[in-house]
Amino acid sequence: MDPMQETPIITSRDNAKIKYACKLAGSAAFRQSENAFLAEGLKLCPELAKGTTLKVLYYTERALEKAPELAALPGEHYLIQEHVAEKLAGVQANQGVFAVFEIPQCSVDLLKAGGRYLALERVQDPGNVGTLLRSAAAFGFDAVILGPGCASPWSGKTLRASMGAAVRVPVIEVQSMTDTIALLREKGVACLAAALYNSQLLSAVSQQQPGGVCVVIGSEGQGLTQETVDACDSAVRIPMTDRAESLNAGIAGSVLLWHFRGEGL
């Protein structure tokens, strides 16, 4: 940005750019058609800018005073008044920093022999999707596959829970989980369903999967669909004492990811 050029100010909540940003925040379908998402946060926006294209950045005077480094970020910049920030945030308490980013485009073409993948089916809780994206990035996974019924990785809640991991690990949204599993198996990637029935104990499954591995995790309440379990090579479960009925999906998934972590970790 040219430092001599003054940052334009948006004073109206009805400004077309603000309405557009709010629509991105509220509608997964609109995000998909625009190939863009809105994020909020003094720390989160600069973090996301490292991994994907920042298109437009909005900040309040208050935020800029607290974090002058915002001015150095790429993209179009706009100063916004506090009441405009409240509209973007949907709540009064907000950090005064918002940005529209490009959704990184990733397809199943990325999937390859020897890769490490996490696939989620019907994981509806944005906190769990975010946590699992973060763990997948931390433990050296090559991509996360999101099947039907999952929380959007580009919603505010998921972005917060993932701490921006969605732009650091490729996210591939697919229509059919069984087709994707078939594709992975053709490439020799071992597809392991997290399921209780007919499953091996995780501690008995080798951490080394030279052909690659895809850990497939289902909904918090109902688990995976039977077709998805059937499409996989085999099923695994985390052994537990009888003092616990179950684990939270984010925890169980992270333990599975840790088990199959990348080499050198």
Added chain:
Amino acid sequence: MDPMQETPIITSRDNAKIKYACKLAGSAAFRQSENAFLAEGLKLCPELAKGTTLKVLYYTERALEKAPELAALPGEHYLIQEHVAEKLAGVQANQGVFAVFEIPQCSVDLLKAGGRYLALERVQDPGNVGTLLRSAAAFGFDAVILGPGCASPWSGKTLRASMGAAVRVPVIEVQSMTDTIALLREKGVACLAAALYNSQLLSAVSQQQPGGVCVVIGSEGQGLTQETVDACDSAVRIPMTDRAESLNAGIAGSVLLWHFRGEGL
């Protein structure tokens, strides 16, 4: 309960028993002086009753219709009107089942050579304390030690996140973490601080700890106090790629607990 005897009904929000229950829900100090806590939930209350003494059970007509098995639980029983349930819950949306339970009394006398322990210091988030209690129970730990500054294990939020694990794994609240670590080390238990500085990679630490192990975890933001790190035998960290800055405390702790899980898991 004598089935011939009719369950008394509480119709007033100002009933002394209701006020007492609300005070238990709101004050950690009162819970400690009364040695009792209040829990809410159609599934959670029966679950807790398996692990500790149920003193008083409150339910609405609606809840009893949905779960007639409530009538078979031990303790004193009271039917409550909906507006009384709202007072107990603090919110309108509630499941209409509440119970006062005895806090299981556990002390450092339980700590023994060869045991597996989790110790938390300044873990303030009730969700993280609850999650870690649940993982400790699932992975065969013998007790959880709560040092100063931790979220109360007997608050509503922690009880929900723990799914009742706090009565299935002994919880020992201690005043001094360094004294407790010294006591464990005297018994030959290896005390491992979760810390970044001067630490070994978890993958390089043997899962077998024949003398016993205590995993010590600190606050989400600041980690452990230096005195606590210094009191431990050594420090461990979870190896991560550079695509993640950190893990959520509940996730990181659960991965550590999984690594040091009980035999046969």
